[in-house]
Amino acid sequence: MPTENRGLHNALRQVHLKTERFNLNGFAISGLASYLQVPEFDFGVDMGECPISAVSLNHIFLTHAHGDHSRCLMRHHSLRKMMGIPKPSVYYIPENLVENAANWIHAEAMFEGVPEYRFQLPKIVPVSPHKKIPLEYRKDLMIEAFPVKHAIPAMGCTLYLHKHKLKDEYLRCDTAEIIALRKEKVEITREVFEPLVSFMGDTLGESLLEQKHVWNSEILVTECTFLDEGEEEMANKKGHTHLSQIVQCLNEFGSEIQCKKIVLNHFSMKYSEKHIQETLEKNIPEAFRDKVIAFI
Numbered sequence: 498m499p500t501e502n503r504g505l506h507n508a509l510r511q512v513h514l515k516t517e518r519f520n521l522n523g524f525a526i527s528g529l530a531s532y533l534q535v536p537e538f539d540f541g542v543d544m545g546e547c548p549i550s551a552v553s554l555n556h557i558f559l560t561h562a563h564g565d566h567s568r569c570l571m572r573h574h575s576l577r578k579m580m581g582i583p584k585p586s587v588y589y590i591p592e593n594l595v596e597n598a599a600n601w602i603h604a605e606a607m608f609e610g611v612p613e614y615r616f617q618l619p620k621i622v623p624v625s626p627h628k629k630i631p632l633e634y635r636k637d638l639m640i641e642a643f644p645v646k647h648a649i650p651a652m653g654c655t656l657y658l659h660k661h662k663l664k665d666e667y668l669r670c671d672t673a674e675i676i677a678l679r680k681e682k683v684e685i686t687r688e689v690f691e692p693l694v695s696f697m698g699d700t701l702g703e704s705l706l707e708q709k710h711v712w713n714s715e716i717l718v719t720e721c722t723f724l725d726e727g728e729e730e731m732a733n734k735k736g737h738t739h740l741s742q743i744v745q746c747l748n749e750f751g752s753e754i755q756c757k758k759i760v761l762n763h764f765s766m767k768y769s770e771k772h773i774q775e776t777l778e779k780n781i782p783e784a785f786r787d788k789v790i791a792f793i
């Protein structure tokens with residue numbers, strides 16, 4: 498039986514990680530709760546718990562329906578109303594979960610005694626795989642979901658910075674020439690999608706091989722529920738990743754990996770902080786030791 502570790506197992510005690518471009522705040526321990534917030538992008542992933550700091554976020558992506566990831570989604574919505582935030586937050590939900598989510602949200606409102614005539618669904622955007630959607634209030638950012646293998650249907654997502662860059666042939670033009678070209682309505686720019694961060698959610702390790710594009714993201718956040726030798730089969734059975742599979746990807750993809758940081762989270766609650774750190778140190782290939790970070 499896991500013994501309670503006050504720091505590690507308190508879902509309201511957030512981990513704060515600073516990357517070059519943004520802060521990643523939140524918590525993710527398997528079975529307890531999972532929620533991640535990126536305040537700079539006004540974006541969050543999952544809502545297994547809803548701390549006050551998450552309330553101001555306008556865009557939330559839900560990876561899958563397991564309670565430790567979804568439980569407080571409507572708490573987020575109702576806290577906003579209670580605190581008088583007029584802007585409706587937007588919930589990005591895998592398309593195959595939307596109907597059940599709507600039923601669940603309705604049932605919860607009825608349970609709380611909300612009269613039917615006052616009930617209103619929050620703004621839900623159904624997300625289908627491999628389709629970029631601009632964020633409602635941040636048109637410079639686009640979200641693209643992709644399927645991952647888990648015990649139930651689940652998706653990960655990548656957040657892209659959407660930019661327009663000058664086409665190579667116009668790079669040497671001066672300002673006057675650019676203005677002239679624009680006047681002539683010449684298409685001088687091309688669209689660029691910069692992968693800022695990928696979130697895998699709960700996933701089998703093999704999705705890290707199948708969704709190889711996630712290794713191009715500046716930051717990759719991926720689960721690592723199981724660590725120890727002999728637990729490979731259990732990880733597979735429960736739909737989770739074993740550390741050995743992350744090591745396999747690091748070895749296999751090597752220098753192709755573009756990530757500046759690889760953030761591991763969602764560890765099983767049976768491990769102590771010391772065990773997590775020591776096991777990572779022992780197993781992560783040397784070339785990646787500075788890049789791989791335990792989100793604890």
Ligand SMILES: [Zn+2]
Nearest residue numbers: 527528565699
């Ligand atoms: Zn989980």
Ligand SMILES: [Zn+2]
Nearest residue numbers: 561563647699
């Ligand atoms: Zn799950």
